[in-house]
Amino acid sequence: MTAPGTAPPLLAVAHGTRDPAGMAAIGALLGRVAALRPGLPVRLGCVDVARPSLTEALAGLSGTVVVVPLLLGDGYHVRVDIPRALAAAPRVRARVAPALGPDPLLAEALAGRLAEAEPRGGGGPVVLAAAGSTEPAANAATESMAGLLSARLGRPAVAAYLCGGSPTPAEAVSALRAGGHRRVAVARYLLGPGFFARHAARAGGSVVSEPLGAHEAVARLVLRRYDRAALPLSAAA
Structure with missing residues (x-):
């Protein structure tokens, strides 16, 4: 686990939705992530329809960043959209975690x-x-x-x-x-x-059943993905 205060920011990348309740669910999940790891900077970027866009989120960051897709499978957004956005963000040095599922x-x-x-x-x-x-x-x-x-x-x-x-x-x-x-x-x-x-x-x-939302197990998974991806960055910092 990376120590708070020295940890690179966690940039969570969601698909995004026009449904306010859907965006509220993502916000609640990230709030739970932050509560489980006090001191860890947590940011959000969306690959489609919602703001902040991934490009906007990256523009506000520099240095080392750990990107955690809030996506349940390794589809087009993970394979294409995220790498393309990172390639256009030269101030960011990132390690991208795998998609959340299956787990x-x-x-x-x-x-x-x-x-x-x-x-x-x-x-x-x-x-x-x-x-x-x-x-x-x-x-x-x-x-x-x-x-x-x-x-x-x-x-x-x-x-x-x-x-x-x-x-x-x-x-x-x-x-x-x-x-x-x-x-x-x-x-x-x-x-x-x-x-x-x-x-x-x-x-x-x-x-x-209700969607996964801010279930604690999902928040723990986001942090697990972050920790595993952050290790190489922390060692190189």
């Missing part, structure tokens, strides 16, 4: 959100409703995340995609019901409210 801490957070939606206990399979990507590797990571969630819950979990892949959450729910499952839960594998979250809520699940 057991996300399974912990997803299980926690499902427990909130199923206060009397759950049963039956779970549809893991992810945003989806045109990148096969990103969707394969969602499949891995479904496996981690299944192991955590002790019940089947099926990956589904709101765009860029199949099945859709509605198709996955229908297929499980056709297979004889009366109760099918939908776990929203999303960081906050927005278009995809509303779409997942209409998939027909018996219950639908």
Whole structure:
């Protein structure tokens, strides 16, 4: 762990959304990160539609920075948008952490959100409703995340995609019901409210969990990604 006061800033890179509740969820998550690590400078940059943009955030920084994508898969934003923005920011020396998913801490957070939606206990399979990507590797990571969630819950979990892949959450729910499952839960594998979250809520699940939001396990994961990426920078500083 890098000592507070000497630590390079954590630049969290979110997708961004026009939904104020979605941006509030990102703000709450970063507030929890800051509370877990007093003294660590935490900044936000968005790769799409919301401000501050990643370019704007980088313009206000110099020296060493640890970039932590608040993205659940290794898609276009991680592979293209973030490196492109860093290449245009010559005053910044950065180490980029991997995307958040898949990870057991996300399974912990997803299980926690499902427990909130199923206060009397759950049963039956779970549809893991992810945003989806045109990148096969990103969707394969969602499949891995479904496996981690299944192991955590002790019940089947099926990956589904709101765009860029199949099945859709509605198709996955229908297929499980056709297979004889009366109760099918939908776990929203999303960081906050927005278009995809509303779409997942209409998939027909018996219950639908809240997005991950500011769950403590997600905040701990952000700091874990930061710490692992910060080590080379700290050694070179």
